[in-house]
Amino acid sequence: MILSIVTLCLLYIGADGQESPKVVPFTSLVKTVIGSKTSFTCQSLTGSSPLEIIWFKDGKKLFDSPTIKIRTNEDGSMLIITSISSMHSGNYTCSISNPYGQDSFTTELLVEGAPNWIEKPQDTKIQLHETLKLQCSSSGYPKPKVIWKKFKDSSWTNFSSDYLSGSNLKQFDDELIITNVSRDLNGRYGCSVSNGIEPDLWSEFNVVIEGINISQR
Known part of the structure; x- marks a missing residue:
């Protein structure tokens, strides 16, 4: 074990005796309780001063905020989440750099x-015959499921290609794409989002198809 650590350290020592950083892996907390507090500690196994430590979430640089605090000194850096919400789910990266x-x-x-x-x-x-793109996206864990609905005959029913005439429907995780739209699409729609933890989300909206059918000219 000691030999492995010594070997790893030597790999990060340059020809002039200066060391590049090597981040010590840190563990994540899975299924963290909403409203609680958690933290990550980032340190370098090797590395000559000065060290610059930067935190990222999903590729975007993090700064102090009402719910996130970053405390950095010569020994490392700690990222503290003071009040956890589902919005804090994601990939957290600690980057350490120096001139080497x-x-x-x-x-x-x-x-x-x-x-x-x-x-x-x-x-x-x-416009008639154009491509319609609808977005219904949310965060949350487990990953939320989206169901599209249409209001018809005084009730809400799941939206499917059965409502379409001459149009093509593609549904992704949180996006609905309909090409060559027809007048059949006119109406009121809803987007239901759930992941087994209440409350669910619901949003209603109208779709209006404008223009004249070429065949009717």
């Missing part, structure tokens, strides 16, 4: 919680 090199480590934080809106579908007007 750079290293990083990434861990995933999964927070069980009800869905939260990222983007709601909006009332939409579109």
Whole structure:
């Protein structure tokens, strides 16, 4: 074990005796309770001063905020989440660099919680035969499931290709794409989001198809 550590350290020592950083792996907390507190500690196994330590979440640089605090000194850096919500789920990366090199480590934080809106579908007007794109995206863990609905005959029913005439429907995790839209699409729609943890999300919107059928000219 001691021999392995010595060998690893030697690999990060340059020809001039200066060392590049090597981040010590840190563990993630899985299924963290909403409202609680958690932290990550990032340190370098090797590395000559000065060391620059930067935190990222899902590839975006992190700064102090009402719920995230970053405390850095010569020994390392600690990222503290003071009040966990489902929005904090994601990949956290600690990057350490100095003039002789750079290293990083990434861990995933999964927070069980009800869905939260990222983007709601909006009332939409579109020309006949064009392509309609609708977005219904949210965060949350477990991963939320999206169900599209249409209001018909005084009730909400699951939306499917049965409602379409001459249009093509593609549904992804949180996006609905309909090409060559027809007048059959006119109406009121809903987007239901759930992941087994209440409350679920629901949003309603209107789709209006404008223009004249070429065959009717």
